[in-house]
Amino acid sequence: MPVYVVGHKIPDSDSICGAIALAHLRNQIGEASVATRLGELSPETAFILEKFGFDAPEFKTSYAGEEVYIVDHSELTQAPDDIAQATIVGIVDHHKLGDLTTSTPLECWIRPVGCSNTIIKMMYDFYNVEISKEMAGIMLCAILSDTVIFKSPTCTTADIKCVEALAEIAGIEDFKALGMEMFKVKSAVEGTPARDLVMRDFKDFNMNGNLVGIGQLEVIDLAVFDEIKAELEADIAALKAEGNRHSVLLLLTDIMKEGSELLIISDELAKIESAYSCKSEDNKVWLDGVLSRKKQVVPPLQDVFA
Amino acid sequence: MPVYVVGHKIPDSDSICGAIALAHLRNQIGEASVATRLGELSPETAFILEKFGFDAPEFKTSYAGEEVYIVDHSELTQAPDDIAQATIVGIVDHHKLGDLTTSTPLECWIRPVGCSNTIIKMMYDFYNVEISKEMAGIMLCAILSDTVIFKSPTCTTADIKCVEALAEIAGIEDFKALGMEMFKVKSAVEGTPARDLVMRDFKDFNMNGNLVGIGQLEVIDLAVFDEIKAELEADIAALKAEGNRHSVLLLLTDIMKEGSELLIISDELAKIESAYSCKSEDNKVWLDGVLSRKKQVVPPLQDVFA
Numbered sequence: 001m002p003v004y005v006v007g008h009k010i011p012d013s014d015s016i017c018g019a020i021a022l023a024h025l026r027n028q029i030g031e032a033s034v035a036t037r038l039g040e041l042s043p044e045t046a047f048i049l050e051k052f053g054f055d056a057p058e059f060k061t062s063y064a065g066e067e068v069y070i071v072d073h074s075e076l077t078q079a080p081d082d083i084a085q086a087t088i089v090g091i092v093d094h095h096k097l098g099d100l101t102t103s104t105p106l107e108c109w110i111r112p113v114g115c116s117n118t119i120i121k122m123m124y125d126f127y128n129v130e131i132s133k134e135m136a137g138i139m140l141c142a143i144l145s146d147t148v149i150f151k152s153p154t155c156t157t158a159d160i161k162c163v164e165a166l167a168e169i170a171g172i173e174d175f176k177a178l179g180m181e182m183f184k185v186k187s188a189v190e191g192t193p194a195r196d197l198v199m200r201d202f203k204d205f206n207m208n209g210n211l212v213g214i215g216q217l218e219v220i221d222l223a224v225f226d227e228i229k230a231e232l233e234a235d236i237a238a239l240k241a242e243g244n245r246h247s248v249l250l251l252l253t254d255i256m257k258e259g260s261e262l263l264i265i266s267d268e269l270a271k272i273e274s275a276y277s278c279k280s281e282d283n284k285v286w287l288d289g290v291l292s293r294k295k296q297v298v299p300p301l302q303d304v305f306a
Numbered sequence: 307m308p309v310y311v312v313g314h315k316i317p318d319s320d321s322i323c324g325a326i327a328l329a330h331l332r333n334q335i336g337e338a339s340v341a342t343r344l345g346e347l348s349p350e351t352a353f354i355l356e357k358f359g360f361d362a363p364e365f366k367t368s369y370a371g372e373e374v375y376i377v378d379h380s381e382l383t384q385a386p387d388d389i390a391q392a393t394i395v396g397i398v399d400h401h402k403l404g405d406l407t408t409s410t411p412l413e414c415w416i417r418p419v420g421c422s423n424t425i426i427k428m429m430y431d432f433y434n435v436e437i438s439k440e441m442a443g444i445m446l447c448a449i450l451s452d453t454v455i456f457k458s459p460t461c462t463t464a465d466i467k468c469v470e471a472l473a474e475i476a477g478i479e480d481f482k483a484l485g486m487e488m489f490k491v492k493s494a495v496e497g498t499p500a501r502d503l504v505m506r507d508f509k510d511f512n513m514n515g516n517l518v519g520i521g522q523l524e525v526i527d528l529a530v531f532d533e534i535k536a537e538l539e540a541d542i543a544a545l546k547a548e549g550n551r552h553s554v555l556l557l558l559t560d561i562m563k564e565g566s567e568l569l570i571i572s573d574e575l576a577k578i579e580s581a582y583s584c585k586s587e588d589n590k591v592w593l594d595g596v597l598s599r600k601k602q603v604v605p606p607l608q609d610v611f612a
Contacts, residue, residue, distance in 0.1 A: 074403075084612075088403070091403075091414075094411060095411055096407070096408045096409055096411055096412070097397075097406060097407050097412060097414065098407060099405070100403060101402070101404060101405055102403040103402055103604075103605050103608035103609060103612070104418075104601075104605050105400060105402055105416075105417075105460075105600065105601070106416065106418055107416060107417045107418055108397075108403065110413060110414035111411075111413050112410075112411035112412055112413055154411075295410075295411070298409075299410050302409035303409060
């Protein structure tokens, strides 16, 4: 019986490329593994897999009775619904330590770096397994995505060195151009229903008993949202009601201006504002320099809910 | 401000030697660190530190506002009482994933091996930091203790290779003899009050909302308990009442016969028996082949409480 290697719900490129790269590594060291996914590919991830010739991991939502290796999170809300009936054999992650627990010992490769694929590259090095050109390509793209081409405050020296090493393997001379190409794909939002956009990169967090959903859309020019912002606002209000959430936040991130417009729907608007020491207008506020949900948005919120 | 490197409450040799070894490693790589402890040294640990010339880590129970690196567990019940007011920067552990969570990214070096010190040796290798003869001595002793000189089912190839490498560094030819010497120290129970014995290696677990305390005494001949078993039984009954626990279990482990006598005081005796498919007599039962609390005692219990 193989171990299923799976990222979080509403998978991003790190979750998908990480599952593929880690399943391959594990197969090379004799641990039969299959990469799976909990949701649809984003346009960005589809672009990456197509570019380097990989199929999407198998879509699989139920893991009861199976062995699972978790990628890119350690949160119950982001894991398969029946994770409590599965055996978690490992976790590779770069976020805060969440509320997943196990009843047996496991391995955790968790590091405060910008991307799970940076850690997976360390695992390839640890096990001394060769990385193919194509695999290096998808791992590199995942890191450029998570670190916003090194602009995010989550980016570490380890991520940069890792991208440089992977670019060498993949034979990619201008990886920053590849990163911009990827973010252009990500910025094509016209014609997409509001719900699809909001859910493209959306994570639920359990904040001291309160369910808080936080979405993020990273684009190269916020002007793409001008026509649809009202729809986005209506949609996060609907999402809040549907999911019985305390709050739903949507970050519209401008990777060139290096900041985010935050849209807020909350039972306690003042609490959210206090987390970021800001005052919103019409439930919106520009947060200069804020690029990272993980490092700049979740921790202050966690603190005000503590 | 240094990072405090600290093991679990009622520290065993792995927690103490691990804190010393990891704090030293972190200082070598430029991360100012201080080893601390949450409780008294066991006779075994005192023997190890004395033998290799180390002082006990500083006794420190409060960590509010400090940065902490956790060694040998990931459980709230085993961590400092005010851990929620501290920042956990890392965890090195070899147990099941517990209920500690963080609000910021951290590093976790968690592996399903027999001892935290085996993982700390991997960390020395990763950072390419030299291990002194004396440090190798205490790390090796911690691994021999946790793996019951390789007899425990928790012992892995990695632990054995690690002990062999450390023995080479420490210049110890017969490490098994050293292990037996250590277990002889551990077996000297006469004259020690029952409570001190029960608490010598005692851990509380949150089993689906029920507090279950599990102690273990490892000796080279169970006959040492003949005169004091009634006192031990009375004491775990008192402990159960004092701590409002659902159950208290005490494992009297015979490392030569390779099994444990389990003493049970519980609100639901039948539930405990069902976990180990056994029938107790006078709240006692011999569990043949059971040496490991972590691998053979906690998981089946976790399952019946799930």
